[in-house]
Amino acid sequence: MAHVTRDAAPRIVLVGATGALGSAVVELIGDLGMAYRDVQLVASAGSAGRRAPLRGRLQPVVGLEDVDFGAADLVLFCAGEAVSRRWAHAASAQGALVVDASGAFGADPATPVVVPQVNGHLLHRRPSGPVAGAGPLTVALVPLLHGIEHRWGVRQVVLSSYQAASGLGHQGVEELLEGTELALHDPDAEPPADRFRPALAFNVLPLVGQLLPDGSSGEERRLVQETRRVLDRPHLDVTATCVRVPVAHGHAAAVYVEAESPVVRGELTELLASLPAVVVHDGGCTAAPPTPLTAGDPDRVHVGRIRVTPHNPRGIWLWLVFDNLRAGAALNLLRIARIALAGAGAGVG
Ligand SMILES: NC(=O)c1ccc[n+]([C@@H]2O[C@H](COP(=O)([O-])OP(=O)(O)OC[C@H]3O[C@@H](n4cnc5c(N)ncnc54)[C@H](OP(=O)(O)O)[C@@H]3O)[C@@H](O)[C@H]2O)c1
Incomplete structure (x- = not known):
């Protein structure tokens, strides 16, 4: 045995x-x-x-x-x-x-x-x-923030997530697939809505976890608390909107980071590519950004759409895709x- x-x-x-x-x-x-x-x-x-x-x-x-x-x-x-x-x-x-x-x-x-x-x-x-x-969002995010913090400092983080049904386990995926199949056969049918309410099939749900008295969600609060704790930055300005999307497997997130000092895009790309659990998808205009279906290696965080905002050289945008069960x-x-x-x-x- x-x-x-x-x-x-x-x-x-x-x-x-x-x-x-x-x-x-x-x-x-x-x-x-x-x-x-x-x-x-x-x-x-x-x-x-x-x-x-x-x-x-x-x-x-x-x-x-x-x-x-x-x-x-x-x-x-x-x-x-x-x-x-x-x-x-x-x-x-x-x-x-x-x-x-x-x-x-x-x-x-x-x-x-x-x-x-x-x-x-x-x-x-x-x-x-x-x-x-x-949690998976924190696991994917904090190594990137840690690297950015060391080089340029981090002033603020704003994250929007696109989270897969498998974040709610086997039953989450089953409910999504069942609802999708039902709706494809009969658009007027009532899809199951036990794990996700309203139903997730052909929908986007702007609430992951419980709704809290301050209007945030359990998942958002978890991300904020964990990011601050893991980075040992108890007052870091970090905020998020977590969204469930009708994807069976693989989370994604759009992340805005405001650094303390101006960032050079080439240096940022190099720094992210040097992190051990990260794959950078950055081949100029022809490179396809990673998606949950196409990203590849389930044990790494895939980063694409790397931008420094034109009007603010301290502002960075990143697009993350990762396997919520393996890498996350x-x-x-x-x-x-x-x-x-x-x-x-x-x-x-
Ligand atoms: N899914 C993700 O992406 C993810 C990522 C990070 C953390 N997590 C966390 O991991 C945990 C499990 O999530 P999951 O997505 O794997 O859910 P899941 O697919 O629903 O699996 C739940 C597991 O827990 C077992 N279980 C339920 N009640 C139990 C009990 N009273 N005693 C012993 N075992 C019990 C289930 O056993 P049966 O098969 O017998 O019901 C099953 O093995 C959750 O706390 C979740 O927040 C999930």
Whole structure:
């Protein structure tokens, strides 16, 4: 059952293993050839007893009640906020490194929010509680801002997102596809609107997450909080409008950054291209900007439409496209795990 590579390799528990993000984590563990002693796949009681693939073999899925966190080195929570709130601290208290994808602890000052390329140093001492992986927009954005900040300083960030249905998991994609098919056959039919309300098919929804009393959304607030925390800029002027679009998979964002000093476009392009997890699509007038369908490598952030505004040489526009499950989440979770476990002597190698 286990892929035993060496004694120091971690015993991993993956909570939410049957979901969109959990499946991406399983896939990535295989693609990266990660060493582990054991991986336990965990899902809701409804899935317990099923089998799910792990490195080409089917493995049983268990419910949370059957997990012995005391026997785990690493627990990845990919099953929603409620599950994380109920179980993450308990798992951590039993000695496991806990990495949470749900955003449940992002506002808790005691929980580090981490994008390793920017603030991985927070993991050099083993965290005493859960570590929060930032949300996909933050994961894609902050390495770029970090680079720009070092060279020119960052005064303001304004982001508009175009987020795919898979941001709401398998059911989000199913609902989009079902609604699209229904509308193609009968334009007067009522499409399903359970995960997205109103329905997402042939629509654009300017609200991702809950509407908050100040008029912003949960997703927008998460982006602002996480960006400030990861960059360690608690008062950075960052604002966003997050929009759901009828795309199955792959988020995009248009980002305006006002730097502290004038920016030279060629230098900016070079700087972005030098960042390890970034692909710059910049071939002059003939280059097609990246799109969710055409961008390529799911483990990198694709940047195009790089502009310095003509009337303000401190103003920059960027167009980002990235796989919300791989580059935006799974890779970040596993990078966090790798660094934190290496610090504790158990390697994910
Ligand atoms: N989708 C993304 O782009 C993305 C990116 C970053 C972070 N996240 C976060 O990752 C989490 C999962 O999202 P997702 O998109 O993968 O959703 P999803 O496709 O709906 O998957 C949810 C997973 O959680 C499991 N689950 C639900 N209730 C559970 C319970 N009571 N006990 C144990 N397992 C339970 C489900 O198991 P069953 O199959 O048995 O129902 C399934 O494996 C969310 O917190 C989300 O915010 C998602």
